[in-house]
Amino acid sequence: MEMAGRSSGDGETGERWTVASLARRAGVAASTVSRALRDDPRISPEVRARIAALASEVGYTPNVLARSLVGGRSGLIGLVIGPVENPLYAALLQKAVSRAALRGWRLLLVHAGAGPIEQATADSLLQYRVDGCLITSAQLPSRVATICRANGVPLVMVNRVAWEHGSAVSCDNRAGGALLADLLVRAGHRRLAVVRGGPATSTSLERTEAFAAHVVAAGLPAPLVLGGANSHAMGYATGEAVAAMGAGERPDGVMCASDLLAMGVVDALRERGLRVPDDISVVGMDGTEPALRAPYYLTTVAQPLDDMLERAFDLLQDRMRGVPRADELVLLRGELILGRSARLPADLAGDAFPGQSRMDA
């Protein structure tokens, strides 16, 4: 019953069509088929049309594996991504997939998650001869970086700085941290705290350091340093600890290294009966969607993910073309989003509409 719907190379069953079988069927040489399908001007229009018609009639699909064997490029980009439970990585993944498709690249999903990358996994980058590699994991994947360097695979990192090798595109985390510090200080907060993410993640360090430096420069005591991992659970635990402090020592403003942490902090504070922002202001950083909506309406600095990925892919493409280029670090400015999770300075009070009023960071 399936016979009619089944078409196969040379009319036999089960085999896929190849340039060779198409050539036999069309009565030409394989090279002619190849050239015709690639619109080589040396093939006469009639032959080209005839072969194109035949190919689409039988549903021929070129074998990219064979093509890349001779051509040298696989069309594959290795993708290493952080834990996608974090909405930031989810957004990055989504955008990376659609942008890669636009450029005709396919993504080899090498790793997703918080853990380190296994050797066997990292090896697949070479085994499949990826043309480039995109890393968005905060965890330092030194193994992948090393492999890429040793084998001349272009490497671009997003949302983290490159420590040894490769280019990177990142949000200007220091500027964002300073901006948030300025916001809280101007709103009259006096006892501040920072909630840090993972100790080895550049984003967390840059954000909290810049925040602390700015606070100190404003003449306030150095912020209390809390946290130490980038998760809702850590934010929640930190929020509980803050809520347990006496009213006299408790910070009145908390800056979190990520929206994920900020959501945890807010959840814990509210669970303990504290009001945000009336009792404590909480600000985050990333601008992920769940943090911008109910029940958080977080004041945060949004990363320009679209621009970041576009730049990252540009960097990759340049290097994939073989032009030797030095590694670059591209910083893009984030966008301050005034939500309802932090008291505002008097001069901004009119702007306090969640997700509506924004200003450049």
Next chain:
Amino acid sequence: MEMAGRSSGDGETGERWTVASLARRAGVAASTVSRALRDDPRISPEVRARIAALASEVGYTPNVLARSLVGGRSGLIGLVIGPVENPLYAALLQKAVSRAALRGWRLLLVHAGAGPIEQATADSLLQYRVDGCLITSAQLPSRVATICRANGVPLVMVNRVAWEHGSAVSCDNRAGGALLADLLVRAGHRRLAVVRGGPATSTSLERTEAFAAHVVAAGLPAPLVLGGANSHAMGYATGEAVAAMGAGERPDGVMCASDLLAMGVVDALRERGLRVPDDISVVGMDGTEPALRAPYYLTTVAQPLDDMLERAFDLLQDRMRGVPRADELVLLRGELILGRSARLPADLAGDAFPGQSRMDA
């Protein structure tokens, strides 16, 4: 300066090592190298050790593209996944990646998101000669299914039923819906509502239909049908609508087709001053992590994602081995999680500890 760290085929710069260059260097034939590296017993232990040492010394990596050209299998699995902003898909992605690595498969990330799949994207499944395909998108990707069938590519769907072709692994959504209905009815709710997801998604339909049927069977009026898309925004809008209803007509129990919807409903209800579960009970389905923690502590039916993926990969593997097998539909039972978002029947009241007390659905 980089010279020392740079190693390449045949000692020339820039070229990667191949079996041929290794063979020349070792003074043997290419086939010997190939066999030695694959632990062919016909190669003498000495030669094998010598070649293995050389290969690891120069960092040889086999070209999988070339291997699959002759071997017929690429080791690639095509992955089509739904919008990973939804924590359910994020969890599925994460688990799929690690499980695939365990089996030595690599994932070609074909599509991620809610939109339909473009032809060019779907074609890459054939171009890269994927050995199989895993679909977890609720959106009916008929194009991919058609392509897979026409080309004999094994296809397994997770979290949705197969409409035309391919096997499927899913949570028993009807049983889950009935279980939630039973829970709400026994807890004394009388005016119920369901919030549906996308109109074309099998999971949403099965869950809400079974819920409604069970409610009616219990002698209560048919639940109010709300919603119509699987998003937090739709849940929120529905929650607002429910909150706006008069106290006499407002449902006292709401069953949502997903945790994402349930979170939106809870957020809106609370924003409007209603208490959950004191004023209204809300239950969801999926068991995603954000719904289980503060501030939701949702009562829900958790999908056994690990088991589902394991079964899905088993199904794929069987069919990839070439053994012809009929399509299967595998249903796995979900796990009821008693949170704090719904009033409990009297006989279960002691079990109301979030995320702790569970029972099979």
Next chain:
DNA sequence: TCCATTTGTGCAATCGATAGCATGAATTCC
């Protein structure tokens, strides 16, 4: 009318790894 181009195709090698078959050497058996 004959040679020099231009134009369209075919032949054969190539990419890297694998597998069937052949070959030479080492071993065993009677």
Next chain:
DNA sequence: GGAATTCATGCTATCGATTGCACAAATGGA
């Protein structure tokens, strides 16, 4: 000690697509 194996390895074709080069036909000019 010679023949029959066993064993280790080499030679070569193969997978599917691409590409340099050769070659034939068609066209042009003188």
